[in-house]
Amino acid sequence: MKVDRSLPLEYSTQQNQMNILGFWVFIGAEIMLFGTLFAAYFVLGDRVGNGPTGAEIFEITPVLFETFILLTSSFTIGLGIHAMRKGYTKAMITFYVITLLLGVAFLGFEVYEFIHYVHVGAGLQTSAFTAALLTTLGTHGAHVTFGVFWGLLIVYQLIKRGLTPETANKSFIFSLYWHFLDVVWIFIFSFIYLKGMV
């Protein structure tokens, strides 16, 4: 593989460039995936059947925690990429580990939130609204869970192999993924929670 030293490490081989472009295209597909879920949620949002409405079950506290945690994690992974560009592998690994811990914390609050929903009688089978709500949140949560495992593998490789064109490429793509999850969350926060609570 030819390595072009004039480019940032993550872009330095042709395969790396293709990986990154491919991931952007994949994000295009992910936008459609979440777009479809949002469309379903908008259609089914007020079709609550005999179950509760959004205003009745949403709690602002865990949602605010989740939002702050996820936004912070997007910031820390940005610092991680900054450290990578500077060649500070140790700082980079530290920021990645912090990001993943924040991801786990986010999941913790989300699990609490789901338990709360089931507790107040808003389970998956209650109504079309709850099904759409839990599926949309669940898909995002599943992405975060997947991301935590993926991030662990990347941290492992960074420790084991150091910063190479390959690991830099993987780390960069992972950061794109993580930022994307944050963007999706902003939409969830605005159009599911805020819209549902007013």
Add this chain to the structure above:
Amino acid sequence: MDYFERFAIPHPSPAIYASMVAIGLTVIAIIVGLTYFKKWGYLWREWLTTVDHKRIGIMYLISAILMLFRGGADAIMMRAQMAVPDNKLLDAQHYNEVFTTHGTVMIIFMAMPFIMAFMNYIVPLQIGARDVAFPRLNALSFWLFFMGAMLLNISFVIGGSPDSGWTNYFPLANNEFSPSVGTNYYLFALQISGLGTLITGINMIVTILKMRAPGMTLMKMPMFTWSSFVANVIIVFAFPVLTVALTMGTFDRLLATNFFTTSDGGMDMLWANFFWVWGHPEVYILILPAFGIYSEIISTFSGRNLYGYKSMVGSMVIISFLSFLVWTHHFFTMGQGALTNSIFSITTMAIAIPTGVKIFNWLFTLWKGKIVFTTPMLYSMLFIPTFTIGGVTGVMLGMSAADYQYHNTMFLVAHFHMVIIPGVVFAMLAGLHYYFPKMFGFMLNEKIGKLTAWIIAISTLLAFMPMFFSGLDGQARRMYTYTESTGFGIWNMISFIGAIGFAIGFALIVYNVYYSIRYSPRNIGSDPWDARTLEWATPSPVPYYNFAKVPHVISTEALWDAKYNQHELFPEKYEKIHMPNNSGVPFILGCIFFAWGFSFVFSMWIPAILTTIGIFICMALRSLEKDPGHYVSVEEIKATEKKMRGVQ
């Protein structure tokens, strides 16, 4: 015994038991044959673990042709059942299963892989690349498609076939009205193969954007590459919608949620919307690459460059955009307002404009051309008038007011078969004859090929033209029988004769392959058709590294320039070539996905969890793996080239 009872067929018939025996015997024959001829190692090393885009293309091709016969057998059963009034050949339930499987198999597991076969094989060659951007993912795409196809196909011997139509409309498809596991098979087979298709979409987009030969700008790409590019962009935007719809359908059936129910807030029309937001662009995913193949063939055998290259590209881009704006025309009669119907009526009919542009471009390419009537060209010539019949009747259906008359009749069935068969199937057969020498190093027999083309074209008219008339007379689709007094008998009998014609035509294609393997000359050189684009600059069959030297391109027709305009196609020296290594992971992952789908179909939760974990373990192993690929040395390239071309 309870555990095994669920695998039983809910509506058995002698035909299904006979199929079980036939499947069993075929599997045993394959296993015994592979063992006897000691081919297991060969199969594993050369095919199951291959990451070569050409071999993957050929595997797609073989699967597509197998599925063509599977779906074709269903078609003949249907037409035989309908041939005479009050026929007792099939009962209503069996008929439902047959038309559902026919539609699903033909669109998802025949037409799609047929397109994928050509995309995989031709696109990297046309752009002068050594492989696709992500060779392993490409292999994974194929195995996901293949396992999805197998999952749907075992449904009719284990547990029961899907029976709620290929559109799988809820709430009909829900547990209440479709209690057998057939619909679960449908949901998981499409989910798994759809995942494969999405991966191909990403792979092809990156390949086309990043791996073109020096000098090949976007507007110098051959037309088939352009059409594949547009189709893959549609794939990336359409398939996630299907993924979500299928997931919600699965939740409704397995977890008793209320997405598409009629109680607890569920909305049955949501399925129809999602299905067709994917389903309508899907039509253009199929037809655009087919148009690309016609463009290549018509230009080659007219001896002219393609008329209106820019308008061809532009019309495809417009079609891809419009394809997302017309989905509602699939349910004009299901109770939306007049305004909605009008809007979708107009967007639907607007598609006729760019499509017309393409038809005229082909006609102008023919004009003043030196036309050579080879088999691929004959298919292309038969395509234009037959497809136009299909297209014009589509505009008729697109008028929402008139659609209240035609909807749910055989008129509709006739329309889309008159579009899909000339549009996609003719193109695939034309492409098969056209690219056969490139793929296998010898040509298909022209005489048999032309006879087949005529038989298939006449059968198309025989089978589907009568449906226009019986449809206008009021024959509803998906009815398994009718009385004599309706007068539909004669039309359906003609259709049945057409179906037999198709059977003869496709049997002749098989015979042609057999005949050509035995008798066709092998020394045909690299460019038997005097073609114009890069893929014909490689030896036939193509060495696994494709191009010994990187080609340099100056126009859309690099090879033509090299042959007749003194353009030097390969100005560089030999260099060692980097190639990816084979891998068993895609195949193994495909097998795990098969088991995963099967476990969910029967709600076997423990294997479902285990296979899910297995999938993630495979992905983790892939992430940790270091695979630098390998280099082909200059000596090896020179030796291979000498063997294949007879010269250095």
